[in-house]
């Protein structure tokens with residue numbers, strides 16, 4: 362059994378029995394959030410266009426599913442009926458943004474504006490905007506706190522920054538009760554290994570399980586701050602129920618810096634293959650989440666090793682052989698016309 366970390370956040374009481382809307386709720390983080398909301402007694406409605414999310418991700422939940430798009434204002438008007446609180450996660454991801462920048466803008470920036478307008482019109486009492494650490498761009502100092510300059514390098518980072526700027530503006534100008542959270546890299550059950558959504562941890566772990574080498578872009582010394590999705594979702598819920606988080610911007614991460622090379626070792630791949638670095642790839646990302654810790658006691662409970670174990674167990678439980686899942690892997694998945702071809706073993 363995969364250990365259940367979807368515990369009820371302490372003091373959760375604001376939305377018990379009320380309708381909570383999760384945009385992008387059929388996705389990786391969204392579906393974990395839905396599970397934790399339900400465990401806390403909320404009635405959940407999900408708005409998702411299933412671009413990268415799936416109905417299967419919400420299997421065994423009681424969430425009301427609305428198939429629709431945050432670019433469609435008529436759908437938004439309908440979906441907000443009776444909603445008390447909204448978690449806005451619907452987005453186009455970083456690698457897709459590189460070959461579809463206009464779509465990233467339309468969903469991540471304009472779509473956010475649409476959701477804010479609909480939320481304001483419906484009178485929600487809480488709007489949690491899920492942004493991303495990608496808004497910071499290259500680290501100018503080792504630990505990234507919320508006052509670090511935001512100089513994003515990818516269309517995704519730029520469009521996420523526009524989205525959160527709108528969210529803050531709707532708070533200040535129109536009084537919408539907004540909190541912005543900036544998760545760093547999340548991993549865990551239901552994360553993406555496939556296509557242009559594919560993330561480094563599931564790709565490495567599946568390759569390790571299949572006895573295949575990991576593909577590293579650049580020297581492997583680039584670092585990320587990885588946190589288990591159960592901890593990230595708990596942090597998002599804690600931010601929603603913390604009165605002092607209103608109007609604020611809050612990092613969520615582990616505070617542990619892991620290089621891609623170390624990750625390959627932790628995942629257990631038999632070998633690594635080095636390829637040219639990715640354009641726009643950030644060298645370091647390390648989260649200072651002391652603000653979240655001070656505001657609502659946020660502290661990740663799952664170590665990197667435990668999280669990797671949890672994900673490994675989840676893949677085994679799902680029962681699809683890693684070799685089969687890896688057929689959906691796209692190695693150069695940030696490029697237009699991304700190729701599935703194996704890079705050569707030569708450096």
Ligand SMILES: NC(=O)c1ccc[n+]([C@@H]2O[C@H](COP(=O)([O-])OP(=O)(O)OC[C@H]3O[C@@H](n4cnc5c(N)ncnc54)[C@H](O)[C@@H]3O)[C@@H](O)[C@H]2O)c1
Pocket residue numbers: 384385386387388389390391408409410411412413414415429430431432449450451452453454468472491492493494521543544545546547548558
């Ligand atoms: N995964 C991470 O490591 C990470 C880190 C930081 C921030 N985030 C943020 O968390 C949120 C969720 O990310 P995720 O990793 O779960 O990605 P995901 O792709 O699994 O989830 C995004 C969801 O949004 C849906 N969606 C996309 N376009 C839509 C549209 N136009 N209308 C309605 N729904 C739409 C997708 O179908 C999917 O279910 C995003 O806002 C992302 O920026 C993720």
